Amino acid sequence: MTLQRPINKRGVRAKRALGVQAALEWAFRIEKAQLELPPPTNVVEEGFGFGLEYVLMQRAVLGCKVDGGQHKMGSYTHSVAEVIAATVAGMPDSLGGIRMAIYVAELARAGLTPDWLPGVVPRCVPVETKRNQHGERATTIVVSTERVLSRGKWRTVEVLACPVTWRPHPEQIASARRGYEDWWQALDWVRDGLMAGRMLREVEVTVAMPKVRPWVSG
Known part of the structure; x- marks a missing residue:
């Protein structure tokens, strides 16, 4: 999936509307974005360059928005994808922190949804x-x-x-579904962050979300 924005009636390229799961899959699967994780707490930060998160915060202070090229060339990663990756990397500890960030990124990179064991009955x-x-x-x-x-x-x-x-044991099923709910909560946080940040010039993240509890009929 390439990031080709539709052209409106005025001839101006409109933002491409994507749900958060689709945006994550584009960033990590198509653009090969990488998580810029913070260094371990026992590592002295001197000697490290400014991380992407710091750059984004400074741009936000200046009122800038991130814009990027039209096509992926070689190892170039679209700056919009980098913003999405930076948002994921900031996952709060209350939602799983770095471990959840990696989990969200790896699922998006594989184009997968957590296996909540659909149709499985003990x-x-x-x-x-x-x-x-x-x-x-x-x-x-x-x-x-x-x-x-x-x-x-x-x-x-x-x-x-x-x-x-x-x-399978009922606890295995319950555990798989708790894992899905944790992933859903993480995506909800990423979606809200991207929508509130207004730093994606070429993408508009919509309110669309995966089903919160797909195992519940109706």
Whole structure:
């Protein structure tokens, strides 16, 4: 997807409208933007150049907006994509911080949405099975013994049980869906930041968002 802005009736190129997920995928997947993460807290900042975030803040103070070239050439990354990457890199700790920023960027780079295990329902299944000439059967274990009267004689017999489990476990499904919700909250924060910053001259980030809980029908 190239960043070709539509031309309005006055012959002026209008901003291209993108939802935040589409904007992230364009920045990281097409433009190959990289996260400019802050240095570790135990690293002395002297000797480091000004980061992109600092430059963006200074431009904001001066009232400037970022503009970029029309086409990607070689290793050139569109400045709009760099702004998007810088916004992601500023993910607050309350939403997962650097770890979430990397997660959001990697998903966008792959063009993926977090796997919330759609259509998966926990099933009660044997813990272990074995196969013989009669087919596959659940493995049983001895849980106790009983004395029973059989044909006039008392005999000791084993009481067998089949250990079962839930697959996938309900907690696995719940964990996957919590992960999706965390990702959604991160995208919501990025969207609000890009919309409020007004630093994307060629792109207009819309209010469009992925479904907040796609596993909830209706």
